Amino acid sequence: MIKEEILKALRGSGDYISGQELCEKLGVSRTAVWKAVTRLKDEGYEIDSVSNRGYCLRALPDVVTEAEIGSRLRTKIMGRTCVCFDSTDSTNIQAKRLAEEGAPHGTLVCAETQTAGRGRRGRAWASPPGEAVYMSLLLRPKIRPEHASMLTLVMGLAVASACNELLARAAGGAEPVPRTGLKWPNDLVLNGKKAAGILTEMNTEIDSIHYVVIGIGINVNTRTFPEELSQATSLCQAAGKPFMRSELIALCMEYFETYDEQFEKTEDLRGLKTAYEELLVNKGRQVRVLEPGNEHTGTALGVSDQGELLVRLQDGRTEKVYAGEVSVRGIYGYV
Numbered sequence: 001m002i003k004e005e006i007l008k009a010l011r012g013s014g015d016y017i018s019g020q021e022l023c024e025k026l027g028v029s030r031t032a033v034w035k036a037v038t039r040l041k042d043e044g045y046e047i048d049s050v051s052n053r054g055y056c057l058r059a060l061p062d063v064v065t066e067a068e069i070g071s072r073l074r075t076k077i078m079g080r081t082c083v084c085f086d087s088t089d090s091t092n093i094q095a096k097r098l099a100e101e102g103a104p105h106g107t108l109v110c111a112e113t114q115t116a117g118r119g120r121r122g123r124a125w126a127s128p129p130g131e132a133v134y135m136s137l138l139l140r141p142k143i144r145p146e147h148a149s150m151l152t153l154v155m156g157l158a159v160a161s162a163c164n165e166l167l168a169r170a171a172g173g174a175e176p177v178p179r180t181g182l183k184w185p186n187d188l189v190l191n192g193k194k195a196a197g198i199l200t201e202m203n204t205e206i207d208s209i210h211y212v213v214i215g216i217g218i219n220v221n222t223r224t225f226p227e228e229l230s231q232a233t234s235l236c237q238a239a240g241k242p243f244m245r246s247e248l249i250a251l252c253m254e255y256f257e258t259y260d261e262q263f264e265k266t267e268d269l270r271g272l273k274t275a276y277e278e279l280l281v282n283k284g285r286q287v288r289v290l291e292p293g294n295e296h297t298g299t300a301l302g303v304s305d306q307g308e309l310l311v312r313l314q315d316g317r318t319e320k321v322y323a324g325e326v327s328v329r330g331i332y333g334y335v
Helices: 002-013 019-026 030-042 066-072 091-100 150-171 235-239 245-266 273-279
Strands: 046-050 054-059 082-088 107-114 132-139 180-183 187-190 193-204 209-219 286-290 296-303 309-313 318-321 325-328
Touching: 002 019, 002 030, 002 054, 002 066, 019 030, 019 054, 030 046, 066 082, 066 245, 082 091, 091 107, 091 132, 091 193, 091 209, 107 245, 132 245, 150 180, 150 187, 150 193, 150 209, 150 235, 150 245, 150 273, 180 273, 273 296, 286 309
Parallel strands: 082 107
Antiparallel strands: 046 054, 107 132, 132 209, 180 187, 187 193, 193 209, 286 296, 286 325, 296 309, 309 318
């Protein structure tokens, strides 16, 4: 994609790069380069064009486009096929549509805003434009169907790792650095408030998976939340500065590709459990397990190799919680 390659070249040079050099690098005509640069300017990129010097990238807009994401990706598979919408009903819905049409493993769907965003258990997910990351990743994993639910935890670890890398960069060596944690099974928390959520949907048969779609919503640059979302927060609120959303998306894909390779080797969390538990905010805390007709309290110990939450009950027994929603007593008001 010529726009993607031009963005890579301009961002990498840090100064003027000649049109001839771009032509030779990309194997295209000067007219093609000029047209691509013109389209980038129309999308909000500040690019100087000077005779006998070439092009120089002065400022980047915070846009979520195929070209911007692609110019930042360092993955082999994840996100290499990418579809971006200005507005759509739900990135999960679009990813499932693409899956039915034969889209490949690793296809990424992003949107500036969603009109029908959903969270876990059918809850609505607010999706204002220009502030957050709304994305869904289509997977065709070669694993047993009963192991697919662990992909939610793998993605949670990837998103938390990406967020923490950006937060550390933003801190610039200052202490303390805000840190995103994991609330089993599918939430990310920051300063005691919800910063992101994950929704995984599958199309399977008894012994095979047709596809898995993992939807991710991350509060990135939201500065204020309405009263009904007072228990939500964003990376911008925590760091005191905005972030480039496409940079975060690319980082999420890189971390997920690395972690997913480890997961698929064993089809369990053995290789990722230590890293996951380091970020697990439930660990060592009293939790209430909310299961229909069987609510009970215990202390979260960590996760099993199969991704279950290990809870020590009051009688000393250890329970493996596979389904149901866990709330952390006295820590997070949003639960």
